[in-house]
Amino acid sequence: GDISSQLHGGYHHPLARAWQADRQLTKSMLIYPLFISDIEDDDTLIPSLPGQHRRGLNKLVPFLEPLVRKGLKSVMLFGVPLQPGTKDALGTSADDPKGPVMQAIVLLRQRFPQLFISVDVCLCEYTSHGHCGILRDDGSLNNQLSVDRISDVAVAYAHAGAHCVAPSDMNDGRIRAIKLKLIEEGIAHKTLLMSYAAKFSGCLYGPFRDAAMSSPSFGDRKCYQLPPGGRGLARRAITRDIGEGADIIMVKPAAQYLDIISDAKELGRDLPIAAYHVSGEYAMVHAGAKAGVFDLKTMAFEVTEGILRAGANIVVSYFTPEFLDWLEN
Numbered sequence: 124g125d126i127s128s129q130l131h132g133g134y135h136h137p138l139a140r141a142w143q144a145d146r147q148l149t150k151s152m153l154i155y156p157l158f159i160s161d162i163e164d165d166d167t168l169i170p171s172l173p174g175q176h177r178r179g180l181n182k183l184v185p186f187l188e189p190l191v192r193k194g195l196k197s198v199m200l201f202g203v204p205l206q207p208g209t210k211d212a213l214g215t216s217a218d219d220p221k222g223p224v225m226q227a228i229v230l231l232r233q234r235f236p237q238l239f240i241s242v243d244v245c246l247c248e249y250t251s252h253g254h255c256g257i258l259r260d261d262g263s264l265n266n267q268l269s270v271d272r273i274s275d276v277a278v279a280y281a282h283a284g285a286h287c288v289a290p291s292d293m294n295d296g297r298i299r300a301i302k303l304k305l306i307e308e309g310i311a312h313k314t315l316l317m318s319y320a321a322k323f324s325g326c327l328y329g330p331f332r333d334a335a336m337s338s339p340s341f342g343d344r345k346c347y348q349l350p351p352g353g354r355g356l357a358r359r360a361i362t363r364d365i366g367e368g369a370d371i372i373m374v375k376p377a378a379q380y381l382d383i384i385s386d387a388k389e390l391g392r393d394l395p396i397a398a399y400h401v402s403g404e405y406a407m408v409h410a411g412a413k414a415g416v417f418d419l420k421t422m423a424f425e426v427t428e429g430i431l432r433a434g435a436n437i438v439v440s441y442f443t444p445e446f447l448d449w450l451e452n
């Protein structure tokens with residue numbers, strides 16, 4: 124018969140199967156999210172985010188040392204201000220030099236010179252209303268005030284030593300504003316701007332909001348995060364952010380949005396594409412494994428390989444510590 128119908132020979136051997144993948148998971152592709160609180164000796168398990176803790180500055184280095192030895196290459200910092208007076212309408216404490224994130228940047232840069240420090244830039248953890256920007260009287264986002272504030276916070280993190288700033292706010296035009304300020308400040312050349320370009324609203328962020336105490340006090344994020352059905356909007360946001368100077372495009376969530384990752388790679392063919400395997404997606408894998416649906420490690424690999432197959436070469440993943448044990452390189 125037609126000999127081109129015979130495919131099995133091309134993937135009979137495990138190595139030949141590995142060769143079928145355009146991108147194979149390695150430790151350097153992984154970014155590990157860290158929750159940093161302003162209680163210095165804090166080390167609190169986050170029940171809804173299996174195995175993840177909120178840690179204060181005094182607990183960070185001992186926790187990270189073994190992970191860095193195992194090959195951890197990059198982290199993403201999220202501040203969790205718990206002290207009274209750290210939340211107001213403007214998110215004033217987001218760039219407080221005494222705040223948890225600003226101090227963690229300095230500490231980690233000094234302690235782990237090889238570690239790539241990316242920092243999430245948003246106001247929702249620092250605003251009394253819990254939204255990702257500054258509000259108008261009617262409760263909607265004031266774009267100009269939000270973009271001004273978010274870009275100031277991004278520049279403060281970059282000045283503190285962040286290698287990468289990653290605005291997850293989804294305010295229109297924040298990428299351009301951050302890039303312009305980085306240029307004005309003379310630090311654009313050493314700061315990577317990673318845009319959460321296609322970030323969807325939905326039900327997959329619950330465990331994160333538990334961890335970061337960052338749920339909106341009223342309403343939701345449906346007027347600034349993308350509607351789950353908005354593939355065209357995502358393509359437009361990705362194209363816009365590339366044009367505004369993003370160095371990396373991120374899609375979030377990931378496993379439920381593989382078509383968007385694929386679009387991001389098509390539209391951002393010349394950029395690295397990141398995907399954030401969010402708290403809800405991570406918790407679902409744990410829940411499925413606990414329910415006996417599948418083996419945890421097998422599914423962690425299968426879901427992450429799917430994210431790579433769709434076009435990502437960077438994955439923000441809560442499974443990072445396990446992958447450091449599971450991967451050779």
Ligand SMILES: NCC[C@H](CC(=O)O)[C@@H](CN)CCC(=O)O
Binds near residue numbers: 243247329
């Ligand atoms: N800045 C928004 C935070 C946002 C979730 C939310 O909408 O609250 C993500 C953090 N960048 C949540 C990440 C996660 O769920 O793991």
Ligand SMILES: [Zn+2]
Binds near residue numbers: 246247248254255292
């Ligand atoms: Zn936010």
